[in-house]
Amino acid sequence: MFLFGDPRNPSKIGPTEFAALWKCLGEWRGVFERFDRDRSGEIDSAELKDALLSLGYAVPPSVIQVLMSKYNDERGGRGSLNFDSFVECGTIVKGLTEKFKEKDKRYTGSATLTYDDFMLMVIPFVVS
Template identity: 70%
Template sequence: MSYSGHNPSPSAPPAPESHHPAGNYSYQPPPPSQQPNYAYNYGGGGQYGFPPAPVFPPWTHPEVIRSFQMVDSDRSGFIDAKELQQALSNGYQKFSIRTIRLLMFQFRNPSDPFRTGPKEFAELWGCLGQWRAIFERFDRDRSGKIDAAELRDALYSLGYAVPPSVLQLLISKYDDHSERRVELSFDSFVECGMIVRGLTTKFMEKDTRYTGSATLTYETFMTMVIPFLAAE
């Protein structure tokens, strides 16, 4: 597998207009002097026993914050897998819990890997915005699904040149053994993309010279792969 140097995940994510329109993700943050403080207050900002207000990146779009606030039922400033699934369903579409776990693993909260904080949520939302635009670009017949060739091209546009053998393994996961060709929804596309993205990132940590090969111990290999299998 080859890979390019660019990072497919923006650090200053926009929210999609309405739910998930096909196209405009060009939200630009205002100058620092004009950036509003969108960090919402849960009734005390840490005073009088209330938890402190969660801190988002200063340019986070208000829609992203509202989506987080709607599902943070205990007002802790963190959301679990079920709450994340609900938040993304409000903004994009229904995601499987399998995809949600992969997203949480990719955008880990360093203090609590089982919950997502505001910073991780904003980054995750922005990544999905870019991937949604890529998905719609390669969904040429506007069916809401892409086939194997379109998946290959979509992943390549994100910087991942997936070998045919690996692509076939990814696609086979969704083969129901009918006579119809295998097609992936946006949920399945994100799941495949997170697997490719995550394993590529882990491999690149060992392939420091970007040669396309690396020497791994058995333990290192297992710790790289098992988190992606555990998400199943």
């Protein structure tokens, strides 16, 4: 997984990587529980927006909507994320935001990048 260790060699996970993974999952669990305000055991779109904001990601409503439709656990419901989906969704937002920040070093919220840069930025997140 791109968040833990060397993304070019994702199959290699030793004790250090495992400890980091465990700590990271614990942190995601804490965020999940803190922002599941109605204690439904799932995160709805408003809870997701606030959870991501608390992590420093000001994700616009249109993107929250796309994330909810992609990771939605409810069939035909209003849409909510269980813990696994929340972690997957959160790691994608975190990873893509970090990649974007590499191109937006002054944190202006916009960046100029080439087609090659864009593809290299996004493909690792959509191909697994």
